[in-house]
Amino acid sequence: MEIAHKFNIVVHVITGCIALLLGIIALLSIKGATLHNKSGRFFLKLIIIVIITGLLGVFVFKRNTFLLVITVLSGYVSFSGYRILQLKSNTIQVIDILVAIVSLVVLGYFLYYFKSIGMIWSPIVIYSTVGAFLFVVVYDFLRYLIPKKKYKKHRIWVYEHIYKMTSAFSALLSAFTGTVLDQYQPHSQYIPSILAVMIIIGFMIYTYKYGLKKLPRKTKN
Template sequence: METNNLLHNTNIIAHVLFGSIALCLGLIALLSKKGKTLHTKSGNLFLMCLIVVITTGLVGVFIFKRNSFLLVITVLSGYLGFSGYRVLKYKNNQPKILDIAIALLTLASVSYFLYYFKSIGMIWSPIIIYSTVGYLLFMITYDFLRYLIPQSKYKNLWLYEHILKMVSAFSAILSAFSGTVFEDYQPYSQFLPSTLGMVVAIGFMVYYANKNKSLKRKI
């Protein structure tokens, strides 16, 4: 029993530590100039920390039987971080086996959560649960539908996808962090970071859309 508690506490410490580091790195990536060394390095380190956060989160759910909603928030940030990285890497919408496999695995994880929905402890607000699951399903649906977009029309969409997914991955971790630390202020401490993240993502997308239009006019 003592060994089990020690492992559980170690897992929690690792989850919190790397989650906090991921937040700092994500903030640096957001504030630094896009495409430059600082942005690239902080973004890559953010993804590495995110892997640890996902792993410890899954261990907490499946091995230590913590609240299953952690599975959804963990899967959301993990899937968006993975997909956002893949979009940047390939910059096209050609189907790839790994992307499809991860999307299907994510769907299976969400299905697991929904199947056992009635048996979990509702320590999180229903509005957070429904919005999180809904957003994740929306993004997965889009990722499958994007394969139908002609390559000629998709050529510039990868940038906006990357922005939305990476900012959403960051805001998902921030939402989980603030919702846990400021528990007395739920559900506002949970959905406000996500709302702020969406506003930031839209702001960046509008900025780069206008920038691309300006460049085309100069050509």
């Protein structure tokens, strides 16, 4: 089991680092261009491996349960960010509802476990991570109340994609800096999130002012 655990860590770290590099490329490249699309697709594929190895670390090897909430957050926003790019609408889909509910159940398990063992991690990291996750899930349920014509006309899906995929990148970056720069916690974990929020706001403002009409309405996958 120890060898398997070490192998799982190696795979988790390597795929996570490559995903971070691809995320940077996706962020810096022209949105809708070939480089952006390809780096984004590979980013999502690697995220799947990161999620699987993260879940194995928590449930099989019984290590660092805080990885669970980070894994669920990055996994959910990645899935939802990908789905919204495919659908480009707020029509109710069973798979989206099921994934949201399962993610909430896993989060509930984490909070129960967290309460049972006491406060062993920085509150600012715990509450901000859980809060960010709940914000996305609650929005995903409430967006169905937006009139479909209005949702399509204003292309709200574009802003959702920006927020969710940048959040997925931020979750990975926070996990990376929090681990590598452990001596600087909790700052090494929440600062990347603050930077991500600034990037999200910047992209949304730019898209609204300059790029909204230029964005492709059909994206090849």
